[in-house]
Amino acid sequence: MSAAVPARAPRTAYAVRDLVWRLGPDFTLSVPALDVPAGRTTALLGRSASGKSTLLSLLGRVEGSYFERAPDLSGEVWLDLGEADGERLELLALGERELLKRRLRGPRVGFVFQREGLFPGLSPVDNIVWPLTAVGVKPSDATERARHMLDRVGLPESRTVATLSGGERKRLGLARALAFEPPVLLLDEPLTGLDPEALGGLLDLLSELTADPERTTVIVTHQRDDVERLADHVVFMDRGRVAADGSRDAMAERLSRFFLGEVPNASPAPQGDPGPQPPQDAS
């Protein structure tokens, strides 16, 4: 935590500084500086395997392995949860035990994964109740919250996880993260694979949730509708680097070109740095 803390006004929820993560000979995530505005929704856009999900995993501190800090990872990721929390944390300095003790992930930073990571042995209600009770929510309150969230995402309680379709699993994953009512929400392609009816309903729900000025949302998406309905701020990723970022209005032209298939390119790597090669398995 040695570097200067980024400026407060206008408040940034996340401030990424000198972030470098070598994931192998073919891919390096390299983000010298990136600010994610607080109380807004930021869309991470780019080709598949451009580093969007990798960056999102670092913002949520769910990268790497259960056993150890990811090797070849350096830099800083500052999280400012606002005046009410009174905390500015350098997330990469926190170990798994410290993160667990602070109960940062879940109650304060919600994460929706591409692979939902549902617990197949539990009912949809218990998939939500178990994590809530584990962080101290009373079982009766947790059950009530779980039922409310399932209702909001349009999922019946009676189903078993094993019988859920891909779209329904997405909805349960979303309901589970939202049940914590976190001030920061990280969404990794939450609306892909949904049928048009479910998609419309969930987009309305996310639109309502992200309109809350107290909530910061970062969403990885390839969908034009998601960007137009949800995003205030846009970050284009390319080969592990930030190619461009700015408000949605300022990025309007690039956005139009992006959805026509023209992806902004990141600037070339500095001399002496071989830079990232076309990635194989990071996304």
Place this chain on the structure above:
Amino acid sequence: MNPASGVAAFGREARFLGAVLGRATRALPRMRPSDYVEQLGRVALSALPLVGIAALFAGMVIALQTSLQLARLGMEHMVADIVSVSLVRELAPIFTALLMAGKAGAGLASELGMVTLSGQAQAMRAMSLDIDRELVAPRVWACITGTVLLTISAILLGLIGGMILGAAKLGISPVHYLNRAIDALAPVDFACGLLKAGGFGVIIASLGVAFGLKDKADAGVLGRHTMSAVVVASFLVLVSDHVFTTLIVATLG
């Protein structure tokens, strides 16, 4: 694999094992007793028929082989003494551990491997669920105590197997056989066998959990990790048997 990378790989694996044991120990005060009992039932009860039948037949075979050798010396009456001591000190802990490596070790590695592969472990981290408390500690401690309990069962059933063989083939009355077996055993024999069983349990449990919770990209890796958990545990059980025996004999006599 060159020697340097082999040593580095061994160091990495040893660190994983240390990490699992350290986490299981630190999480012990937080572990729910009900989780431990559930896992103990899964580990020990499910393996009991396999270990029990194996022990029964092993007891018979050892008694038969031993009696054939002793007959050449005219000492068949010693069969119960030799079978009981070898079962308690050596054979029951070893074959229970090898069976447990194949059953419980593979079960832990594949179950936790699916938890990792399906993204559940990552989702648990993302919701501040304590993986050490929920997954690691109950499984590690249940596997260790389960291995000890199953070794005790194997000793009892092995003795019964020897007793059956003695009565059927050698004409030794069951009461006489049991009396000789009990007279031949000293507390140090039980200490030696059960301490080894605990050590083997540590190896099987920590390897199963470590290979299960390692990152994996696909089902092929899960299969390889499961196989590695069994192979490495079996190998380490056999190697460490010598180490444990030397240490215990030096300490307890």
